[in-house]
Amino acid sequence: MNKHPDIHTLLSTWGKRNRSLPSKNEQIKEVVFTAFQSMPGLAAARPARAGRTPWLSLGFAGMAALAFLVTSTGLWPVQYKGTPARMEGGSAQGVAEPAAGYDVPMDSAANREMMPPYYPYPQGEVPATDTREFLRTSYSATLRTRRVEDLTRRVELIVRGMSGRVDYSNSSKEYGSVNFTVPADRFEAFRAEVKSMVGDRFIMENVSRENLLPQKRSIEEQQADIQKNLDAAKARRTGLVATHNKASAALRSRLTDIAYEMEILQSDTTTDPARRAQNQYRIQQLQNEQSSVNAQLSSENASYARQLAAADSEISGWQNALDGVKKQDQNLMDNVATVSGTISLQWVSVWGILDLYLPEQWPSILFVIAAIVSYILHRRKMRAITI
Amino acid sequence: MSPHDEASLVARAQRGQRDALESLWNEFTPQLFGYLVNTLKDRALAEDLLQTAWVKAIEGLPRLEGRAVRIRPWLFAVARNLCREHWRSAKRNVPLDPEEHDAATDDSGLEDKALAEQLLASLSESDRELLRLRYIADLSLADIAAALHINSVSVRVRIHRALARARKIHLSQEP
Numbered sequence: 034m035n036k037h038p039d040i041h042t043l044l045s046t047w048g049k050r051n052r053s054l055p056s057k058n059e060q061i062k063e064v065v066f067t068a069f070q071s072m073p074g075l076a077a078a079r080p081a082r083a084g085r086t087p088w089l090s091l092g093f094a095g096m097a098a099l100a101f102l103v104t105s106t107g108l109w110p111v112q113y114k115g116t117p118a119r120m121e122g123g124s125a126q127g128v129a130e131p132a133a134g135y136d137v138p139m140d141s142a143a144n145r146e147m148m149p150p151y152y153p154y155p156q157g158e159v160p161a162t163d164t165r166e167f168l169r170t171s172y173s174a175t176l177r178t179r180r181v182e183d184l185t186r187r188v189e190l191i192v193r194g195m196s197g198r199v200d201y202s203n204s205s206k207e208y209g210s211v212n213f214t215v216p217a218d219r220f221e222a223f224r225a226e227v228k229s230m231v232g233d234r235f236i237m238e239n240v241s242r243e244n245l246l247p248q249k250r251s252i253e254e255q256q257a258d259i260q261k262n263l264d265a266a267k268a269r270r271t272g273l274v275a276t277h278n279k280a281s282a283a284l285r286s287r288l289t290d291i292a293y294e295m296e297i298l299q300s301d302t303t304t305d306p307a308r309r310a311q312n313q314y315r316i317q318q319l320q321n322e323q324s325s326v327n328a329q330l331s332s333e334n335a336s337y338a339r340q341l342a343a344a345d346s347e348i349s350g351w352q353n354a355l356d357g358v359k360k361q362d363q364n365l366m367d368n369v370a371t372v373s374g375t376i377s378l379q380w381v382s383v384w385g386i387l388d389l390y391l392p393e394q395w396p397s398i399l400f401v402i403a404a405i406v407s408y409i410l411h412r413r414k415m416r417a418i419t420i
Numbered sequence: 421m422s423p424h425d426e427a428s429l430v431a432r433a434q435r436g437q438r439d440a441l442e443s444l445w446n447e448f449t450p451q452l453f454g455y456l457v458n459t460l461k462d463r464a465l466a467e468d469l470l471q472t473a474w475v476k477a478i479e480g481l482p483r484l485e486g487r488a489v490r491i492r493p494w495l496f497a498v499a500r501n502l503c504r505e506h507w508r509s510a511k512r513n514v515p516l517d518p519e520e521h522d523a524a525t526d527d528s529g530l531e532d533k534a535l536a537e538q539l540l541a542s543l544s545e546s547d548r549e550l551l552r553l554r555y556i557a558d559l560s561l562a563d564i565a566a567a568l569h570i571n572s573v574s575v576r577v578r579i580h581r582a583l584a585r586a587r588k589i590h591l592s593q594e595p
Contacts, residue, residue, distance in 0.1 A: 040539075040587045047536035048555030051454035055467045062445060065474040069433075069441055072478060 090408035097400030104394055159247055167245040167365065170220060172374030174227060177235045177381040177389075184230055185209035188376050191226045195219045200373075209378035220372040227376065234389045235381070245365055252365065256358045263351035270344035277337040284330040291323045421447050423490060430491050434481050445474070448492065452499055454556045459503050459549075469506065473499045493566035496557050500549075500567065535590075542589045547582035554579055 055061060178184050185204035188211045192199050197215030204210070215223050228236060298312045298319070381389075392398065421429075432440035452473065456466035476498050477491065484491060540548050553564045561579070565572040 040583055040590055043532055043536050043539075043590070044551060044555045044583075044586070046532055048454075048558065050533055051458050051556045052450040052558075053454055053457075054450055055453050055463070055470060057467055058449070061467060061471045061474075062449075064471055065445070065478065066438065066441065068475050069438065069478045070436075072436075072481075 087408050087411040090404045090411060093400050093404035093407055097397045097404060100396040100400055101394060104396065159250060163246065163250070165246055165249070167249050167369045168242045169245050169368045170217060170372040171241045171243070172220070172224065172239070172372055173376070174236055174238045174374075175377045175379060176227075176231050177379050177385065178231055179381060181206060181209045181378045181380050184378050185211060187230060188213075188227065188378075191223060195223045195226075197223070197371075204378070207380040211376045212374070213376070214371050214373045217370050217372050223372075245369065248365055249362075252358055252362045256355065256362070259351055259355045259358060263348065263355060266344060266347045266351055270341065270348060273337070273340050273344055277333065277341075280333050281330065281337075284326050284333065287326050288323060288330070291319050291326065295319045295323075426490060426492060430481070430484055434484070441478070444491065448495055449474075451557045452495060455496065455552055456499055456503070458552055458556055460506070465506070469499065469502045472502055476502075490563065490566065493559060493563040496553060496559065496563075497567040497569075538593075539586045539589055543582060543585060546578075547585065550575070550579050550582050551586070 176184060182204045185202065188209075189199050189202055192211065192213040192215060195215045196219060197213055199211060199213050201212035202210070224238075224240075228238075295316055298316050301308075301312055303309060303312075426444075429440045429444050433444060449470070453466060453470050456469050456473075457463055460466050460469070473495060477495050480494075480498075484494070540551060543551070550564065553559050553567060559567065561572045561575050564579075565575045568575065
């Protein structure tokens with residue numbers, strides 16, 4: 034049988050037995066109570082406030098508020114974060130506009146760099162009933178990486194792999210750039226490949242889509258006008274030829290008649306002097322008329338040649354204009370069928386990587402943390418002082 | 421003594437009422453002195469430090485505000501710091517004076533007391549400190565936590581482990 038109590042009872046008994054007053058209790062008590070009574074103004078004494086105010090914490094809190102205000106008002110040089118790393122715009126009227134949610138100020142250098150070139154187009158009215166779309170897509174992206182040259186080569190390979198072409202490329206240790214054109218139907222695949230090369234935070238994209246309907250309508254209107262003028266010129270030429278042929282035939286017919294009559298008169302062998310004189314007079318008349326008709330025919334032919342040349346020249350001019358408009362139309366359709374763009378690569382430092390992951394208000398957050406830590410330290414210090 | 425009574429006495433002592441301080445003295449001195457004697461193993465030194473601790477406590481009375489810092493754990497924290505200071509200055513030369521140490525005890529239960537001392541001697545200093553505060557100072561877990569500047573959950577776990585170790589030693593010593 035266990036004759037010992039359990040450990041708790043044993044220690045409780047032990048604890049009680051250890052409690053006792055000191056042998057010099059009264060003497061010690063007297064000393065303590067004397068000290069108690071000699072405490073000046075104990076009744077009115079309040080805790081000393083000096084040194085209790087956490088000035089450092091308040092300072093950090095103030096800095097946090099200041100940093101927050103500065104960053105909120107845009108005075109702090111907030112860097113582009115890249116998340117959401119995308120700017121996509123487009124409108125029915127053809128002017129690409131940055132989408133909401135883009136966190137770079139519109140006048141920033143980065144934004145200017147990223148903005149695609151906008152092309153002027155005729156400002157004609159486009160009827161609302163015309164809902165055709167001829168979308169031209171422009172793409173640009175900025176990749177931040179520590180392997181600029183390697184990624185530049187990979188971008189070129191991707192462009193060629195998508196049946197596109199590289200228009201311009203350069204790379205150095207810190208910067209790289211590739212201008213490219215890829216077929217529109219392979220653009221999304223191309224874009225996905227580019228995005229897969231770096232993390233979401235390290236890419237900023239800009240996709241703008243512009244409807245080229247105003248240009249298309251302008252081309253169509255020009256084409257219709259030119260075709261109309263061409264048809265009119267051809268009709269005029271046809272009329273000219275017909276008129277000339279008719280006039281020429283009439284003159285030739287008259288010459289034939291004159292020649293026939295002269296031949297009859299010259300073959301008359303009469304001995305009658307009066308009749309011979311009469312014949313001679315008529316032949317003279319016919320010769321004069323023949324000369325006149327021949328002159329008219331020459332004049333007609335010359336006039337016809339001039340007018341025909343002018344008509345041919347006009348037709349040729351309209352035909353050339355028509356070919357030019359058709360070429361514009363083809364260019365427009367090529368633009369719609371392809372996507373052109375630029376991919377820029379920038380070397381990023383380790384601090385830059387860290388900065389991408391830090392929230393925009395990181396200075397304020399740091400100051401808040403500093404304020405909290407300093408306050409905790411202050412509390413500990415005050416407590417230690419109290420004890 | 422409930423925390424409310426304690427706070428009331430402290431408030432009265434802060435107003436300079438001697439009877440309030442006397443009540444606090446009578447309530448805490450046996451435990452405080454027992455703690456000091458058990459820690460220092462030197463009654464004379466314990467008496468000196470007891471006096472110093474109380475004087476410091478009285479000096480600190482004006483700084484005690486509301487219930488944020490209670491005098492009971494505070495007093496033991498002061499005593500503990502005084503012991504540390506003494507050890508630092510004396511390079512922890514702790515002479516054991518069994519005669520002085522046991523002078524106040526009566527003969528009854530001597531066997532249990534010796535057994536408890538033996539058990540505690542087998543434990544680490546940190547375990548002994550916890551058990552002193554728990555069983556001699558009769559502090560609650562929250563008060564021990566306040567005195568040691570750790571959280572009460574840690575105190576509960578550490579006391580539980582210390583008791584488990586003491587129980588194990590206790591059982592191993594049984595015939």
